[in-house]
Amino acid sequence: MTRPRTRRRSLVLATVPLTALALTSCSGTAHGGGSASADAAAYHLSDTTPASKGELSSFTWSLFAEPTSIDYAYSFDYPPNTVLANVCESLLRWNPDLTVSPGLATAYANPTPTTWVYTIRSGVHFHDGTVLTAADVVASLRRNLDPNVGSDWSYPFRNVKSVEATGPLQVTVTLNTPDSTFNKYLAASPGTVESAATLKADGKDYGNPGKGVNCTGPFSFSSWTPGQSLILKRFDGYWDPKLKAKAGQVKFVFLSDATARVNAFQTGEVDGGWMVPPDSYSQLSTSSAGTLYYGRNTTVADEVVGNLKGVLGNAQVRQALLMAIDRKGIIKAGAGGVGDVADSLVTRNNWNGSGSRTSVDALLKNLPQYPYDPARAKALAAKAGVNGQTVVIATSPLDSQTTIITQAVAQAATAIGLKPQIDTVSADKYTALFTDPAARKGIDLFLTFWYTSITDPLDMYGDLQSGAFANYGNWSDPQFDAAVNQAVGAYDPTAHAQAAAKAQQITMEQLPWLPLYTEPVSLFLGKRITGVSPSIDYLYYPWAAEIGAKG
Structure with a gap:
């Protein structure tokens, strides 16, 4: 779906x-x-x-599905990105092994914690035959800062102060505060470069079926x-x-x-x-x-806790519910047996740039585990005061996998003493759960398949900071916020990984979302x-x- x-x-x-x-x-x-x-x-x-x-x-x-647009500013979904990846290019490349290498930028430097300087590749032509310049890069990146554009990729630019051409083939991005993730995002859609002339000429028609795009791919x-x-x-x-x-x-x-x-x-x-x-x-x-x-994938299937004011506001109840979900059974029945029980909200692939496997293992070895144990889960829920409260699980009649997951979560809720109520809504109303707080009113849980666009766990955990748009349940933990901020500001890989691991530890203790399984x-x-x-x-x-x- x-x-x-x-x-x-x-x-x-x-x-x-x-x-x-x-x-x-x-x-x-x-x-x-x-x-x-x-x-x-x-x-x-x-x-x-x-x-x-x-x-x-x-x-x-x-x-x-058919793309609604192939404008890179709104290409934040599988169908448009699947197409656009072959037509438009970014300053950097995200490779099949999830490493980053030069793209339309032949080199980049970080001379100060708040400055990134990009050397633009010479001799590159747009599809209309015109030559790539620094002005095209500036115009393309600035669209993500323009509130009139309303780019879906504005988040990676949240710390950007300015984007300027500092030479015919040089662009300098100045940040308000150090941001260790910014450069990584330029290997995905946020770093896309389009012809400045095309953007100006096509205006609001850019990326539609009649106009298409004019890139360098x-x-x-x-x-x-x-x-x-x-x-x-x-x-x-x-x-x-x-x-x-x-x-x-x-x-x-x-x-x-x-x-x-x-x-x-x-x-x-x-x-x-x-x-x-x-x-x-x-x-x-x-x-x-x-x-x-x-x-390789970076996708985790999760149940989002959309209501932290109800019975799921107690972390012990969330822990009990996760422990009562037969996640191995979901993989077998709903994912063709292809997948693994998730032990966090990101995959192991997200840690590929964080050092050796041994060092990453050491960082993550103490994560809380929630093995399938309905009896223990019921006892934990009872201790937390669960006694027949209703929990509303939103779903949509989309496919067998969705149905299987929803039923398994409902069974787990019953097993710990809750009364599950499955709220089946149309596809468009389901989508609204991710865009409209009013649509989430009264909804305790809803399913998502969440992937990251960079090889960094912060692409997930930044969404759970206090006040973040995708923090759908309005979860807030000061220690978590501090850990994410520390990781964002840390360019040193070891310090970055340690702070990100602390953020991950907190999420797995508090479970603002319930991780179900990963899939390739x-x-x-x-x-x-x-x-x-x-x-x-x-x-x-x-x-x-x-x-x-x-x-």
Whole structure:
């Protein structure tokens, strides 16, 4: 189902069915959240797929929903980012292994704690043939600061004081206060660079089906037929020979029905797609029509506690509820056995830049654990005063996975002495839970699949600071706020990781959200195509350029 986000990461279940192995880098059960589900089916994470054997004239790709716009300022959801990653580029790149490398900026420096200086790549052409300059970078970044634009990516710019061209190919960003996450965000949509002339000429029509976009990526916008498809064509003037597109054209087709999407994979109507419906994993893993892959992800399925004034306002009750949820059973029944019980609100991948695995293990070793134990959970809830209070769980009739999770949470509520009330709402009303405080009135719990756009746990924990837009239950803890602020201000990796780990420890003690499980990225490639790397980076990295002919 679609997961629109507002302002920053309100990754939500919304309008269509959600998710959403040949070459393997590691095998067995993946450890997305740091602990594995012993009963979960083994699966393999792939770093890549077999190298392509040549070019293609075109290939067809499925999207589970049509983008509302491909304006990068509002591309904060899977469908638009899946497309835009191949058309527009950022100053930095978020790579398949979730590291960051130069993009449209060949170099960057942090000469003072509140200054970032970017050297812009020379000789880069926009799709209309004009040449990239510092002025284009300035115009593009400043849009995220403009309240008249209302960028969904304004959060990463919250500490930005100014963005200025300090040379023909140099841009300097000045911060009001040190921010260790700012530079990392420039490898995602916040760092997107568009032609300043195009932004001015297109105005409010920028990114719509009639205008498209004019960027620097390996593919250019060709056409968009609302309700049907969006077509990209190879840009032969692309600057990076390593990522020159192997296909002459990519056609994205909008298939909102999960069954139709799986059938399209099987018949060859489409050549591939991300976010494979979990209830089709078994079917597609043995399909002669292609290959199912799993890759790196930063996604955690959570129950958001939207009401901290009711019975769930007591942390002991939240702990009891999590302990009573059969999370391994959810993975088995709702995620095709592909996933792991989450031990925090972020995956282990989010800590990749925080030192060695041993040092990270040391930071995270004392996290509270909530193993499935209904009897102990009931005793804890009774001690906290639970005695038949009603707990309202919001859901929407979207797919079997959503239904399974909702039922499991309701059963857990019953097991600890609560009276669950399932409030089934339409998709648009469910989406409103993430945008409108009034829509959350009377709702105690609602489901989300929350991913991060940078390799840093602060992309999640910043959302839970007091007063943050995505802090839906208005949770507040002064020690947590202080830990996040300390981590944001710490450029030293060790100090940054230590402060972030403290913030994580507090969330797992207080449980403002209930982490359920982690799941890998899923990818299906038909028998015509290969070459792409399965990774959550596909939202910002030009993945389609890697796809070529299989044989």
